[in-house]
Amino acid sequence: MKTAVIVFPGSNSEEETLRAAQAAGADARLVWWFEGRAALKGFEAFILPGGFAHEDRIRAGAVAARDPIVSAVIDAAQHGAPVLGICNGAQILVETGLVPGTGEAGRPQAALAPNIQGHYLDHFAEIELAVSPERCIFTRHLAAGARIPAWASHGEGRFRFRDERTRERVREERLVVFTYVGGAPNGAEFDCAALTNPTGNVLAVMPHPERAGWRYQQPERVRFEARGDRAAYLAPYGGSHLFSLFAQVLA
Amino acid sequence: MLALSTSELDRISALIGREPTLVELYAFDAGWSEHCSYKSSRAHLRRLPTEGAAVLLGVGEDAGVLDLGEVDGVRYGVVVAHESHNHPSQVVPYEGAATGIGGIVRDVLCMGGTLIGLLDPLRFGRGDLEGYPHQRYVAQSVVDGISGYGNAIGVPNLGGDLYWDESFDDNCLVNVVALGLVRADEIVHSRVPAHADGWNLVLVGKATDASGFGGAAFSSLTLDEEQAEANKGAVQVPDPFLKSVLMRATYRVLRELRALGVRDPGFKDLGAGGVLGCSAELVAAGDMGAEIDLDAVHVSVEELPAEVIATGETQERMLWAVPAGAATQALLRVYNEQFGLPHVSRGARAAVIGRVRADKRYVMRRHGTVVVDVPVDVLTSGIRYEREVGVAPNHESADPVLRGEVAALLPRVLAHRDVCSREPLITHYDRVVRGTTVIPAGHGDAGVIAPIPGSALGVAVSVDGNPRYGKLNARVAGELAVCESVRNVAAVGGEAIGLTDCLNFGDPTKPAQMGELVEAIEGIGEAARALSLPYVSGNVSLYNESASGSSVAPSPIIACVGRVTDISHSAGFAFKRPDSAIVLLGARGGALGGSVIVEICAGQGGTLPRVNFDALRGELSALRAGFDDLTVRGAHDVSDGGLLACVAEMCIGPGGRNGIGARLDAPSGWAPEVPELAAWFGETGGFVVEVAAESAAAFVERARATGAYAACIGRTLPEPSLVAGATTFALADLASAWLTPLEALYA
Incomplete structure (x- = not known):
């Protein structure tokens, strides 16, 4: 399965996201917004990387969600294609309504509000599988309660849901796939770090697994365990797990 | 609004043989500004060293380029700009x-x-x-x-x-x-x-x-x-x-x-x-x-x-x-x-x-x-001015005798605005985008990245300059800024390869302030020559003075770029393991000028520490060897707040929860010539190094052989306390003193 990492004007994490996907074995390449919807023909899986697509105008992800190239992703997702959105990519997926996917198509049922601190936050964060592994196609091979390291780097990471009915469905259908270990640093409802859709083929994850996806990016203590081992430092580790799971879906 | 002076207007007419057009006037207004022409500083900046083996492209273009090294037959440069x-x-x-x-x-x-x-x-x-x-x-x-x-x-x-x-x-x-x-x-x-x-x-x-x-x-x-x-x-x-x-x-x-x-x-x-x-x-x-x-x-x-x-x-x-x-x-x-x-x-x-x-x-x-x-x-071509260079004031005075209890002073030092954790501020910045970050800002004395995917070759970088020193003696402040930036790069396992400078000063038409600029250039030049490091780019910012006539503290700010041969050897400042030896590199001195402890205890006074470059070169090479053979587990430079603040930070760690304690011997054992409070809190440069216990004696011996001062001054502990001679601190108390001061502004 060929994977497209879609670059919007304002994306800023496309290179490392592509590297992480490739390191996990995905047959991935960058597709730029100006290549248009037609360029996505032949791709069967999609990753939306982090950044500030279309300057985060109106709301983070709101304009990108209406970018013509995203309409092709929406179509594919509705037919079961695996779609992973990271940070700004997650914001875009929420703005398309694909996640939590509990309302009518194209109508957002959630939003990523500004962090409760009112400003950007950049720090290491661990996320934990909060549902049974079968809930989402990307987590099928994870152990229950598995933890994945990531970096939370965002100004608007606070998952909020449209209304009580949506909140209820998110709870009932177990759509909050990952929560933050130790609680959401940004005030997200349900401590949500990653949200899926009812069919489990779309995953919107706020913290960046590709920023903790190699040993050299890990917290000091984890790095130190492999000190002096150059190959180990350069090897995929931690957050790369999420990309391996993604690649396994495609295999 | 034109900034050109009348005499400059006359010079323009003489130069082009007619009255300038309006566009030409504005062109000269910009081109002859201090900002562009370095009209006050250029002659003096010539004295800075700008050549060396690691220079791929020196001063003179939009930015300089330093030689990072070769990966798979391709040579890479680090472009450095400072503004x-x-x-x-x-x-x-x-x-x-x-x-x-x-x-x-x-x-x-x-x-x-x-x-x-x-x-x-x-x-x-x-x-x-x-x-x-x-x-x-x-x-x-x-x-x-x-x-x-x-x-x-x-x-x-x-x-x-x-x-x-x-x-x-x-x-x-x-x-x-x-x-x-x-x-x-x-x-x-x-x-x-x-x-x-x-x-x-x-x-x-x-x-x-x-x-x-x-x-x-x-x-x-x-x-x-x-x-x-x-x-x-x-x-x-x-x-x-x-x-x-x-x-x-x-x-x-x-x-x-x-x-x-x-x-x-x-x-x-x-x-x-x-x-x-x-x-x-x-x-x-x-x-x-x-x-x-x-x-x-x-x-x-x-x-x-x-x-x-x-x-x-x-x-x-x-x-x-x-x-x-x-x-x-x-x-x-x-x-x-x-x-x-x-x-x-x-x-x-x-x-x-x-x-x-x-x-x-x-x-x-x-x-x-x-x-x-x-x-x-x-x-x-701009214009030059031969500014009158006055005598730069030296505000150093006799070092005060410090009074106080270590128990009460350390929390105050850690909570001082120039010492406390910058984490509440840094978390506003994205430190890890691009996926290349190894040691994020705030986790080591220098930031470290591995910018070439698949390669263990890293870049370490730090930027430094202490205005409290600048206020006392611009020249020595310049020297110390260079030394601190080089030490910071060394403390993460990097080898300094080049420098940039940004000189922030007051009004160059005032002879004393011009004198400070010239003295600072002397200081940063001397330190760079002593350490064989070139300047590859720089910037001068003058007229940092308000209309009321008060100038900023003379502020030579230096960035040092280092090469990290293998990122798997680099390390942040937090203590890694209990039962490591704690080694001090760099003799303590009695100079207290510009230190945080003087501000807290005595208000003002003091001399600035003078750098012994032979000893510094020895410290750098000893540290380097320790990173190479992995006997060094981490290091932190002694700067703002002095040695005890430095060790406290290593215990606390960047996030406050590192939880490895330390026991330090009383200074009478390792700095007998220096008053106790000066030994704990004086800011004479140096390193605190965490060394595997079994390698400590050899590390100290090797360091001494280079001419550096080295002594084993304590060990790390499994429990969360810092013991400084006869005084014991709970790390939780120190952590809250260090971590919280900037929260009110930035949280």
Whole structure:
């Protein structure tokens, strides 16, 4: 399965996201917004990387969600294609309504509000599988309660849901796939770090697994365990797990 | 508003043999500003060392390039630029700080570099901001501006430092350092090549507007409160969204030009002096002239006056010189059609605005009328002043006798605004975008990245300069700034390979302040020579003085770039393991001037520590060897707050929860000549090093053999307490003292 990492004007994490996907074995390449919807023909899986697509105008992800190239992703997702959105990519997926996917198509049922601190936050964060592994196609091979390291780097990471009915469905259908270990640093409802859709083929994850996806990016203590081992430092580790799971879906 | 003096006006007329046109006047106003011409400082800056084995490209272009090393047969360079955006940040803090990043990013881009890191040394007004609403606003908005711009363009923040002093009340300092990565054989130059006759000059970026008009001249004026409102127009408007797209489009243009065989395009950032300043410098550097048609410059408002289009400093613009034909077509296609600049920002695009001519004349037309016609070198050669260099005041005095209890003093030292954790501020910055960060800002004395995917070759970088030292003795402060930046790079396992400087001083027309500038240049030059390190770029910011006549603390700010041969050997400052030996490198001294402890205990007084360069070279080589053979587990330089604060930080760790304690022997055992409080809190440079216990004796012995002072002064503990001689601290108390002071401002 060929994977497209879609670059919007304002994306800023496309290179490392592509590297992480490739390191996990995905047959991935960058597709730029100006290549248009037609360029996505032949791709069967999609990753939306982090950044500030279309300057985060109106709301983070709101304009990108209406970018013509995203309409092709929406179509594919509705037919079961695996779609992973990271940070700004997650914001875009929420703005398309694909996640939590509990309302009518194209109508957002959630939003990523500004962090409760009112400003950007950049720090290491661990996320934990909060549902049974079968809930989402990307987590099928994870152990229950598995933890994945990531970096939370965002100004608007606070998952909020449209209304009580949506909140209820998110709870009932177990759509909050990952929560933050130790609680959401940004005030997200349900401590949500990653949200899926009812069919489990779309995953919107706020913290960046590709920023903790190699040993050299890990917290000091984890790095130190492999000190002096150059190959180990350069090897995929931690957050790369999420990309391996993604690649396994495609295999 | 022109900043040129009457005598300068007369000189212009004499130089070109007639009265200048209005556009020419504004061109000279920018070109002869202190900001552009270094008219006060250039003669003195010549004395700085600028050559060395690691220099791939020295001073003189948009940025310098240092030799990082070879990976798979390809040699890589680190592009280094260092700038100030002090005046704009004081007047319009968010935009001023943001455009400071915007400008320096273009400097790196124009060398053909991929942006890999940013650092922000900041100096704000007095620490107690109660009753100082503007100073508080500046301190918060500058950080917001840096975060708003740097995060959006996706360049990781690798470090910076932060000091508070009332001399910055009316003049904050906002310096910025940017790093880029470039293949040595793909460096692009800020000049046209010898065969560029007839090449096109292509302006790319934002549509020119009236913002930033008179910016260079403004930066060279003393700030006056009443003029602040008028000066706001001289500050540019940042557009990180456009920059993000421009960066990516430029990376592609660089690839396409190489594919077309164009190896030597000219490429230069539009900064001071706008279209005219940039184009004149780009062609003059290659001994050529230019012909510019102002009607071809894309503008956002019709009927801008010619002088505004010619010299206005609208942000987010760069100028290319490329051959006509395929190269020009490729450039226009990538920027305008593929990346669609006109859709990204209204009116933005790439446009051919003129051509290179061989006869070294600079001709500019507007509506068919010639508005500039001069030999190009009169525009670019600038002017020099032989400023009167007075005696720099030396405010050092006898070192005071300190009184107090260690138990009460350490928490106060850790909570001091110049010592406490910068985490509440740093968390506003994206430290890990690009996925290359190894040691994030705040986790080590220097930031470390591995910028080449798949390679363990790393870059370490730190930026330093202590204004409390600057206030006492500018020359020694310069030396100490160099030493601290080099120590910081060494403390993470890096080998220093080069330096940049940004000299932030007061009014050069006042002999004493000019004297301080010259002394600081002597100091930073001497230290660099002693350590065999070259300067590859730099910046001078003068007139950092308010209308009331108070100047900022003399502030030579130094960035050091280091090579990390293997990132798997590098380490942050936090203690790694209990039962390690704690080794002190660097003898303690009695000099207390400018130290935090003097401020807390005695208010003022003291001498600055003098650097023993032989001993320092020994410390550096011992540390290096310890990182090479992995006996060193981590290191932290002794600086603000002294040795005990340094060890406390290693126990606490960057996030406050490292939880490894330490027991330190009483100083009578390892610094018998020095009073106890001076040994614990004095800021004489040195390192605290965590060494595997079984290797400690050999490490100390090897260090002593280099001529350095080395002593084992304690060991790390499994329990969360710090024992300093007879005093025991709970780490939780120290952590809260250290972590919380900046929360009120930045949380």
